[in-house]
Amino acid sequence: MPTITEKLADLITAYFAEEGREALFLVEIEYKGENKVQVFIDSDNGVNFGDCARLSRHLEAQIEENGWLGEKYTLDVSSPGLDRPLKLHRQYVKNIGRELSVEIEGEHKHAKGKLEEVTEEHIVLTYSEKVKLEGRKKKELVEMRQEIPFECIKKALVKITF
Numbered sequence: 001m002p003t004i005t006e007k008l009a010d011l012i013t014a015y016f017a018e019e020g021r022e023a024l025f026l027v028e029i030e031y032k033g034e035n036k037v038q039v040f041i042d043s044d045n046g047v048n049f050g051d052c053a054r055l056s057r058h059l060e061a062q063i064e065e066n067g068w069l070g071e072k073y074t075l076d077v078s079s080p081g082l083d084r085p086l087k088l089h090r091q092y093v094k095n096i097g098r099e100l101s102v103e104i105e106g107e108h109k110h111a112k113g114k115l116e117e118v119t120e121e122h123i124v125l126t127y128s129e130k131v132k133l134e135g136r137k138k139k140e141l142v143e144m145r146q147e148i149p150f151e152c153i154k155k156a157l158v159k160i161t162f
Helices: 004-016 049-066 089-094
Strands: 024-032 036-043 074-078 099-104 109-118 122-132 139-149 153-158
Touching: 004 024, 004 036, 004 049, 036 049, 036 089, 049 074, 089 109, 099 122, 109 139
Parallel strands: 036 074
Antiparallel strands: 024 036, 099 109, 099 153, 109 122, 122 139
16 A cells, blocks of 8 residues: 555656646655655746645645545645755756755765766766965966766755855
């Protein structure tokens, strides 16, 4: 028997497949005890309040009609926000050109830089670093590139720059 998160994921997938909603996608569903459900959605073009409200009404109708969560429940539909890590390949593609902070698996270190490229296997960050060049007395600022395979990314956050 499917879980509540599987039922909701199926509903959301079908809803986003309808004409005019193809840019929207499901990022994550969190079902917490006491009938609290959080749904995080994103879009290739950005999520607005109307997108969240329409999906929330659609899900509420199905939840109530099928009695999945009883009479008392909380349903929150929102975009992931900058405090939540990137989870899907599609989110990385959407954020090309933005600053990322990436925690690398097994290395106890972070990589920070501008997301320049996303492939099926890895991401590429660029950043500036002062390095001592051969034949020079002082360190100079050099543009660096770091390729990070997806399987090595423990956590990636979009950083706000002003």
